[in-house]
Amino acid sequence: MDPPVFQLTGVSKSYGGALALAPTDLSILAGQTTVLIGESGSGKSTLLRMMLGLVHPDTGHVYFQRVEISPDNVLALRRRMGYGIQGGGLFPHLTAGENICLMARFLRWPQSRIDARLAELVHLTRFPEGGLSRYPSELSGGQAQRVSLMRALMLGPEVVLLDEPLGALDPVTRYELQEELKSVFEATRARRATSVVLVTHDIGEAAYFGHTLVLLRGGRIVQQGTIEEFMRSPADPYVTRFLRAQRTPMDVLQSTHP
């Protein structure tokens, strides 16, 4: 079995006395999609941002591909990760194309290599070619999210970290993009062992994407495993409650017509 992409040992974080994350151990397996799930304030985003080196743990260590993340190597390591955030986090003064190619240009990739990679990504995400010259304010929410994804994938990262990537979208777009995203993950994975870490509060989305789910509550991991394990043997009554916490139209029909 491949070694884990990320290995977090005893990491914790407090903000001004308020505990965001209790000392926690976590391994992210290579070639898999791991979903961090939980309510707001559960510590899932803090965990993700520790992996990127955006948040420095108060205690413990974070290893990426067996190298400990430190201020000295964090810039180089981040270039081997891709990051996408709710709303896209696009640079408003750059066009979609410039957003995607910013890092490649900074690293002085030859233009032919940039063009080839860009064409590949546009095809992969089914992004309209003409949209590359638009500015973020001229893009729809779904398009902005695709641009954000392309930017994350541009350098061919070993791992993609996504924080509520579909959070700001309307349900229909969201549904479509979930499918697309999944196929993108599979396509990239077919070529190399790309790992994905995804943060969401939507249990349906988590079940749809995740090989492994990590449920957090109040800065602690409650349970870690597949969705089947969550259903079959919940570690805590909270797990069951969380699994049931989302209403579907079926629930409504059942409750009004017993």
Add this chain to the structure above:
Amino acid sequence: MIRRACIAALVLASTLVDAAQGTRPVLRVGSKAFTESVILGELVTQIASAQGLRATYRRQLGGTKILWAALLGREIDVYPEYTGTIAEEIFSGAGLRGDEAIRKALAERGVQMSGSLGFNDTYAIGMPEQLAERLGIQKISDLAKHPELKLGFSNEFISRRDGWPLLRDRYRLPQREVRGIDHDLAYRALESGAIQATDLYSTDAEILYYHLRVLEDDQHVFPEYNAVLLYRTDLELKAPEATSAFLELVGRISAPEMMAMNARAKLERVPESRVAADFLAAKLGLHTVVSEETVASRILQNLRQHLFLVTISLLAAIAVALPLGVVCTRFPGVGQLILSVVGIIQTIPSLALLVFMIPFLGIGSKPSIVALFLYSLLPIVRNTASGLQNIPIEVRESAQALGLPGAERLRRIELPMASPAILAGIKTSAVINVGTATLGALIGAGGFGQPILTGIRLNDVGLILQGAIPAAVLALLVQGLFEVAERVLVPKGLRLPARTE
């Protein structure tokens, strides 16, 4: 590279030539921003020029404090002053009485005082000549016999301890109808009969114009304000011929003569240089050349000086304030300190700041540029800092997560995103700067403040507008220029309206 060397060589050469030819003037004269002082300064300058000495004249500087500091700071060599002002303002609180005490105090600061130029410009009481003649009033004590007279005094005179209260007590004046009135309106009120006596300065031009009788201060209530020249002691050694030239003026100007010169300049709008030249020709038989400039060339000169002050100070402010704004966001603790300091600078009154800088920077454009530079910092620092702080966290983190080094993030992401705020800050500074630069005239830096100051002094609205209108137009132009610059410098993506879904 070669070009730069050539320029450096030229600059060096011109400095050497200047030094060799001794273009440094032998005598540098200053004066305050009121007509009598400007005329006296002209007299000193022209009398030295008539001896073939190179003299320069910095006319109508801000006030006593600025001239005194400039004299001590060796920026000027001589300026006209009044004994009362020396005792009351320059050595205020020292309680100097009499010329000997004043001379002693001045000598301790390395300054000499000439003898009186021949007139005493002090407070006086004036009333219409015909009325005074009819009532037989010659002296202030005669007023006591006419309790029915209506008196109108300037507000300053009414409230000053050594003004009306002292006069009333010393002369036991019985008048009941005493009111405060603006000095310029007082003359018109006298003419219409609304008031029958007012306070004035004993050499006011209006005394002649309105046919007023100046009443004798027979009890010597008013302090003496004898006109004198102040010059540094070392001038007698360095430029004895210049010193002896201007000391020729001692005792040569009588009060009526001064009044007549004031009247020509103020009421007939004859340039002070011409007034002074005519006096020297008539009184001392000296013939001097007076050059008079056209309105257009003067406006052009003011524009050049004004733009010089604004451009240099603004460029320097941008170069310093932008990095400071960045520091404010990167190190919030230091940032608080920086913002407090530039904020405090903003509250220093401009005149105080200018006076404070004379010992270090002298007078002229240098201290003005430094003052304008300091006043321009706050808007740029604050807008740069807030522009950077207002970048959404997800955008900032996205840039970090890409692995862009800090300096690159600043250059490629953060500064372009903050550019609308930064430009707005620079625009604010520039517009304020154009207005504030008019104060440069107080300290001899020229610019559009010059005609404004002269206009106020001569009560000439036309002259005031010659400075005020171009300054306002310039401010509008600067504003327009920045709006064009925004279109060029602010990235297109930031100027698009947000998409509404």
